[in-house]
Amino acid sequence: MKDPAQRAVNPEKYHRILEAAISVFAEEGFFNSTISRIARKAGVADGTIYLYFKNKNDILLHFFNYKTRQVFGTFRKEVDKAHDARGKLGNLIRAHLREFQNDRNMAVVFQAEARQIRYFEVYIKDLATMYFDLVGEILELGQKEGTFRSDLDTGLVKRAILGAVDEVINTWLHASKKHVLEKHADALADFFINGIGV
Amino acid sequence: MKDPAQRAVNPEKYHRILEAAISVFAEEGFFNSTISRIARKAGVADGTIYLYFKNKNDILLHFFNYKTRQVFGTFRKEVDKAHDARGKLGNLIRAHLREFQNDRNMAVVFQAEARQIRYFEVYIKDLATMYFDLVGEILELGQKEGTFRSDLDTGLVKRAILGAVDEVINTWLHASKKHVLEKHADALADFFINGIGV
Amino acid sequence: MKDPAQRAVNPEKYHRILEAAISVFAEEGFFNSTISRIARKAGVADGTIYLYFKNKNDILLHFFNYKTRQVFGTFRKEVDKAHDARGKLGNLIRAHLREFQNDRNMAVVFQAEARQIRYFEVYIKDLATMYFDLVGEILELGQKEGTFRSDLDTGLVKRAILGAVDEVINTWLHASKKHVLEKHADALADFFINGIGV
Amino acid sequence: MKDPAQRAVNPEKYHRILEAAISVFAEEGFFNSTISRIARKAGVADGTIYLYFKNKNDILLHFFNYKTRQVFGTFRKEVDKAHDARGKLGNLIRAHLREFQNDRNMAVVFQAEARQIRYFEVYIKDLATMYFDLVGEILELGQKEGTFRSDLDTGLVKRAILGAVDEVINTWLHASKKHVLEKHADALADFFINGIGV
DNA sequence: AATGAATGAGGTTTCATTCAT
DNA sequence: GATGAATGAAACCTCATTCAT
Numbered sequence: 001m002k003d004p005a006q007r008a009v010n011p012e013k014y015h016r017i018l019e020a021a022i023s024v025f026a027e028e029g030f031f032n033s034t035i036s037r038i039a040r041k042a043g044v045a046d047g048t049i050y051l052y053f054k055n056k057n058d059i060l061l062h063f064f065n066y067k068t069r070q071v072f073g074t075f076r077k078e079v080d081k082a083h084d085a086r087g088k089l090g091n092l093i094r095a096h097l098r099e100f101q102n103d104r105n106m107a108v109v110f111q112a113e114a115r116q117i118r119y120f121e122v123y124i125k126d127l128a129t130m131y132f133d134l135v136g137e138i139l140e141l142g143q144k145e146g147t148f149r150s151d152l153d154t155g156l157v158k159r160a161i162l163g164a165v166d167e168v169i170n171t172w173l174h175a176s177k178k179h180v181l182e183k184h185a186d187a188l189a190d191f192f193i194n195g196i197g198v
Numbered sequence: 199m200k201d202p203a204q205r206a207v208n209p210e211k212y213h214r215i216l217e218a219a220i221s222v223f224a225e226e227g228f229f230n231s232t233i234s235r236i237a238r239k240a241g242v243a244d245g246t247i248y249l250y251f252k253n254k255n256d257i258l259l260h261f262f263n264y265k266t267r268q269v270f271g272t273f274r275k276e277v278d279k280a281h282d283a284r285g286k287l288g289n290l291i292r293a294h295l296r297e298f299q300n301d302r303n304m305a306v307v308f309q310a311e312a313r314q315i316r317y318f319e320v321y322i323k324d325l326a327t328m329y330f331d332l333v334g335e336i337l338e339l340g341q342k343e344g345t346f347r348s349d350l351d352t353g354l355v356k357r358a359i360l361g362a363v364d365e366v367i368n369t370w371l372h373a374s375k376k377h378v379l380e381k382h383a384d385a386l387a388d389f390f391i392n393g394i395g396v
Numbered sequence: 397m398k399d400p401a402q403r404a405v406n407p408e409k410y411h412r413i414l415e416a417a418i419s420v421f422a423e424e425g426f427f428n429s430t431i432s433r434i435a436r437k438a439g440v441a442d443g444t445i446y447l448y449f450k451n452k453n454d455i456l457l458h459f460f461n462y463k464t465r466q467v468f469g470t471f472r473k474e475v476d477k478a479h480d481a482r483g484k485l486g487n488l489i490r491a492h493l494r495e496f497q498n499d500r501n502m503a504v505v506f507q508a509e510a511r512q513i514r515y516f517e518v519y520i521k522d523l524a525t526m527y528f529d530l531v532g533e534i535l536e537l538g539q540k541e542g543t544f545r546s547d548l549d550t551g552l553v554k555r556a557i558l559g560a561v562d563e564v565i566n567t568w569l570h571a572s573k574k575h576v577l578e579k580h581a582d583a584l585a586d587f588f589i590n591g592i593g594v
Numbered sequence: 595m596k597d598p599a600q601r602a603v604n605p606e607k608y609h610r611i612l613e614a615a616i617s618v619f620a621e622e623g624f625f626n627s628t629i630s631r632i633a634r635k636a637g638v639a640d641g642t643i644y645l646y647f648k649n650k651n652d653i654l655l656h657f658f659n660y661k662t663r664q665v666f667g668t669f670r671k672e673v674d675k676a677h678d679a680r681g682k683l684g685n686l687i688r689a690h691l692r693e694f695q696n697d698r699n700m701a702v703v704f705q706a707e708a709r710q711i712r713y714f715e716v717y718i719k720d721l722a723t724m725y726f727d728l729v730g731e732i733l734e735l736g737q738k739e740g741t742f743r744s745d746l747d748t749g750l751v752k753r754a755i756l757g758a759v760d761e762v763i764n765t766w767l768h769a770s771k772k773h774v775l776e777k778h779a780d781a782l783a784d785f786f787i788n789g790i791g792v
Numbered sequence: 793a794a795t796g797a798a799t800g801a802g803g804t805t806t807c808a809t810t811c812a813t
Numbered sequence: 814g815a816t817g818a819a820t821g822a823a824a825c826c827t828c829a830t831t832c833a834t
Contacts, residue, residue, distance in 0.1 A: 167361020559761025591789030
């Protein structure tokens with residue numbers, strides 16, 4: 001009874017439900033989504049959901065947990081490909097934009113529900129935190145390299161960077177014409193590094 | 199039947215309900231809030247809510263409409279106090295941080311629900327859009343003055359700036375110790391103008 | 397507090413409310429009608445209704461009471477104009493059709509709600525009963541005259557006659573093209589007197 | 595979401611709910627009946643009702659649809675048993691009285707609510723219409739046989755006959771002592787065929 | 793493990809009625 | 814007497830969750 005996900009034997013079905021759920025959440029929003037609709041979309045019975053997830057909240061939590069790890073793994077890998085701070089920062093931003101562009105449902109749910117999640121128990125170390133840490137490392141490296149200013153409030157700058165990228169994604173999500181999100185990577189990196197001043 | 203808010207004659211009660219609603223929304227999230235709880239907090243009967251608002255959604259819409267105008271008015275006024283682009287940008291950021299710091303309930307609801315609102319009919323020109331316009335003006339001015347780079351993707355930069363400030367507020371909201379939000383204004387402005395590069 | 401209608405001082409307003417109520421009942425049905433709508437249509441405040449009527453049911457009861465007397469008075473007068481049973485019967489049917497044709501709202505409410513009224517306290521001697529008595533008298537007269545058969549189950553025939561006229565009115569009410577109801581009087585009387593057999 | 599009755603798999607439960615509903619409707623009237631009361635009487639949970647019916651209206655509609663067909667089937671069969679118009683008419687009237695006598699709840703609901711049903715969408719060809727058609731056929735046959743007058747306004751006579759039988763049933767329903775309804779069949783037929791004139 | 797019918801708590805909303813003005 | 818804002822009971826209905834099969 002502890003963790004249904006443990007008992008569950010069919011990982012394929014687990015993922016099918018998770019995908020169905022996210023796509024329903026993306027369409028309707030978490031609170032307007034029904035278990036029934038998710039079950040139908042996943043091609044399982046309503047009750048089956050509860051063999052894999054504790055309850056509706058749990059689905060969202062699993063999603064965050066799962067996607068967060070997966071996406072963060074990608075980010076980390078991309079960051080590691082470069083060896084200086086500028087390169088790493090650029091790679092992170094590009095990966096960030098690309099990943100969200102490639103999975104629109106995920107993007108919608110992250111944008112719309114991630115801030116609701118605090119109303120649930122937050123036992124997940126969420127993407128934001130891991131992102132902050134990653135940017136923090138890059139900033140430190142840049143300062144060590146001497147390519148980034150040493151007088152930065154890095155705690156603040158980390159958040160500013162995430163927020164900026166986040167809002168660009170958000171705008172893209174709600175734009176009518178779907179331009180290519182990833183192409184903004186360079187301009188964003190340039191903005192972060194050089195600012196808007198002459 | 200038209201617009202309950204029109205019929206309603208007691209503006210004091212209208213505001214009491216609105217304030218109560220926002221505080222409940224802030225505590226519980228919009229979807230977990232009940233009319234009953236709002237009514238109790240406002241000191242009115244459940245049915246009374248419906249003399250002033252069409253339904254639960256309508257309360258949130260009224261809030262966005264009302265707060266958006268009010269907050270944006272403040273932003274505009276603060277921006278007008280300065281006469282060069284840097285001064286205006288700094289004033290905007292400072293006002294933004296200050297306003298949200300001064301009304302925590304508003305801040306929570308804006309952060310948590312503003313993105314849900316797209317699931318409703320959005321007939322309001324929302325804060326984000328007005329904010330973008332305001333920053334857009336400042337950027338143009340700065341470019342005209344020669345204090346801001348002329349090679350900016352201003353559409354992108356606008357969004358990045360809002361997103362950055364937004365995320366700083368968001369982090370503050372969920373921090374356990376409540377430091378002073380406004381004190382980050384200078385560091386943020388510095389970040390936007392000079393970037394992180396040496 | 398006993399009978400609001402006693403307290404009421406403005407008979408003009410009493411009738412205005414009654415008329416408004418009947419027209420709303422006719423449009424929406426009794427149960428779907430609201431006091432608010434009646435009040436608006438009568439041009440009075442909601443609360444004013446309760447100065448003239450005990451409650452919503454009471455309005456319908458007053459209507460039945462009032463209309464019944466009025467309509468029955470007309471019936472009686474028309475019946476009295478003829479001096480033989482056939483003439484009286486013809487006059488009754490004609491008056492019945494004419495009265496309902498002339499006041500469509502009344503007709504609708506009688507048809508749709510009169511059978512619901514048994515769910516209320518029935519302290520009124522309703523139109524049906526008075527109608528039965530009237531037809532009963534005519535039947536007896538005809539039998540005394542020797543123009544009507546003496547082997548009739550008069551109790552049954554009374555009801556059959558009312559029912560027949562009633563259903564003709566009912567069909568007329570729901571017909572799309574509004575022909576003249578009254579013109580069926582002779583055919584109905586002929587049917588009652590001579591039957592359909594050769 | 596389509597048609598709950600389709601989804602429902604337990605026909606026994608469907609009928610149990612329908613019967614319970616009709617008996618509650620008969621006791622309280624449609625508008626005064628609550629889903630809760632129906633559910634309790636049917637021995638199911640409130641929510642279960644909605645697995646079988648779209649809503650309260652839908653229950654009534656299903657009843658009319660279902661009972662109408664069933665009762666009309668009986669009428670048709672009885673009419674077919676006789677081969678001349680008089681016999682058919684007599685059989686129809688007798689069947690009509692018998693059916694309603696045998697199912698008092700049905701009778702009450704038909705009498706009290708059938709005219710309310712027009713406030714709902716009426717997608718059913720209702721009993722009245724089918725009845726009219728049946729009587730129409732009998733009248734035509736009688737005229738062809740030469741046993742019924744050829745100068746009848748058959749449209750009118752059809753309605754008169756239904757109305758007459760209907761009102762006899764109605765009176766019976768509200769009478770305190772429950773005599774046998776069916777015994778009026780001959781007198782009614784006699785009245786329709788020979789009229790009241792000598 | 794999988795199903796999906798059944799449950800029933802709980803939410804939103806309506807509206808007849810009251811009562812302070 | 815007239816008003817109409819306020820009340821709050823009560824109804825409908827939804828849907829997450831359970832559990833017998």
